[in-house]
Amino acid sequence: MDEVRGYMSGLGNHFQTEAIPGALPHGRNSPQRPAFGLYAELFSGTAFTAPRGENRRTWTYRIRPSATHRPFRPVEHASWRTAPFSPEEWTPNQLRWSPLAVPAEPTTFVDGVATLCAGGVSSLHAGLAAHRYAFNRSMKDEYFYNADGEMLVVPQEGGLRFLTELGMLDVEPGEIALLPRGLRFKVELKGADARGYLCENYGASFRLPELGPLGSNGLASARDFLVPVAAYEDSERDCVMTAKWGGRFWRAEQSHSPLDVVAWHGNLAPSKYALANFMVIGTVSFDHPDPSIYTVLTSPSDTPGVANADFVIFPPRWAVGEDTFRPPWYHRNVMAEFMGLIHGQYEAKPGGFVPGGASLHNSMISHGPDAESWRKATHAELAPHKIDNTMAFMFESRYALCASGDAMRSPTLQQNYFQGWQALERHFDPDGTRRK
Known part of the structure; x- marks a missing residue:
């Protein structure tokens, strides 16, 4: 594959790029009779009749159609x-x-994925799965695509190189990669090994949330989402394609690389985003705003305002609210919350929640700061405070998320997690005699 020459910007915009000048049809030039002996193939992420503003598709111009593989076997x-x-x-x-x-x-990226929890029904394109990955070998003549869901990759340790049909993405911890459903790709290591998190979104594609009263600016900006320029592999070596389809894995052989797209145009493409570019919105008076103000991407459901999946981050920011308990309040939520920590320390859990770890608080299951976090926050002087050197995130969903049997049997499951709340003591004082 040719070396990437740059990135194009903007989630959901229409792009056009060619690795060989003249490979991309223009104007009245027939897209079905492309130059250089290429084949035209449409990569559709939505139904043909989806509204124009929702329609996701990309025309590719490739050396061979993607159908040129031998039969899949489970x-x-x-x-x-x-x-x-x-x-x-x-x-x-x-x-x-x-x-x-x-x-x-x-172990490769695909083989190193381990499911922690999932909810919904993948075959109905509803819900999500939350996974972790850990691997130590680059994919060589091995390729993969996921027909069950879009993939949001959150590196925690080690850089990744995604070689895709539509070009190359280099992604480091502190960045995310968004890979459309059905995209062919392979993953290479940029170091000795890597680990991180993966959201497999069965539902509608991730997009930027509406800003409502915030206006036209704030949170994540479309211009900061980068998509690759065209780059291709012209390889005649035997290779293996693994597909995830119908909740199962399938494998087929073919005699050439599937990453043979010489030019493409459209709005369905892989992208990456640096989390440091997120513009945090917060209170400058009192009270603790809802965590929805930290939403980077959302996958809507058929119920307005209730997401199939949200990707939320807790980045460095100032805490300045007056007379306000600043860590997250104790709560029960109709949404299920899966959390991970990329680096640093999460303000509500200074102990056993460490980078690379994960937690699951399901629909209507009580949670909040542990006893030590409550004590420190309750007695802290309420001066402006910078929450710094941290990056936590959350996959949130309207669907309850069931932990997999493997995750429940895993030696990494912390059997003593519940104890963090047991030290929360009674402070009820109806006479006010304990008040300072």
Whole structure:
């Protein structure tokens, strides 16, 4: 694959790029009779009749059509699971996991994915799955696509290089990669190993949330989402294509690289985003605003305002609210919340929640700061305070998220997580005699 020469900016915009000048048809030049002996192929992310503003599709001009592979056969994956799960696996408990270790045996990105929880029904294009990945080997003549869902990749340690049909993305911790449903790609390491998080979005594609009363600026900006320029592999070597389709894994051989797109134009493309570019909105008076003000991307559902999936971050920011308990309040939420920590310390959990770890607080399951966080925040002087050197995130969904059987049996599951709330003492003082 040619070296990437740059990125184009803007989630949802229409782009055009060619690795060979003249490969991209223009005007009345027939898109079905492209130059240089290329084939035209449409990559559709929505139904043909979706409203113009919602329609996602890209025309590709490639060396061979993507159908030129031999028949798929089913294969097993050791740790990647798909919703729905068996009802016997559900639990109303708060759950937290320690970091996932990098495997000792040579393992690729796809083989290193391990499911923690999932909800909805993938075949109905509803819900999501939250996974972690850990791997130590680049994919060579091995390629992958996911027909079940869009993939939001959140690196935690180690840089990744995504070589895709539409070009190359280099993604480091502190950035995210967004890979459309059905996109062919392979993943290379930029170091010795890598680990991180993966949201498999079964539902509508992620997009920027509406800003409402915020106006036209704030949160994530479309101009900061970068998509690759055209770059292709012209390889005649035998290779293997693995597909995730219908909740199962399938494998087929073909005699050439599937990353052979020489030119493309459209608005369905992989992208990356640097989380440091997020413009935080917060209170400058009193009270603690809802975490929805930290939404980077949303996947809407058929109920307005209730997301199939949200991607929310908790980045460095100033805390300045008067007479206000500044960590997250204790709450029960109709939405399910899966959290991960990229680096630093999360303000409500200074102990066992560490980078690479994860927690799950399901629909209507009580949670909030542990006893030590409550004590410190309650007695802290309310001066302006910078929450710095941290980056936590949340996958949130209207669907309850069931932990997989593997995750419930994992040695990384913290059996003592509940104890963080047991030290919360009674302070009720109806006479006011304890007030300072």
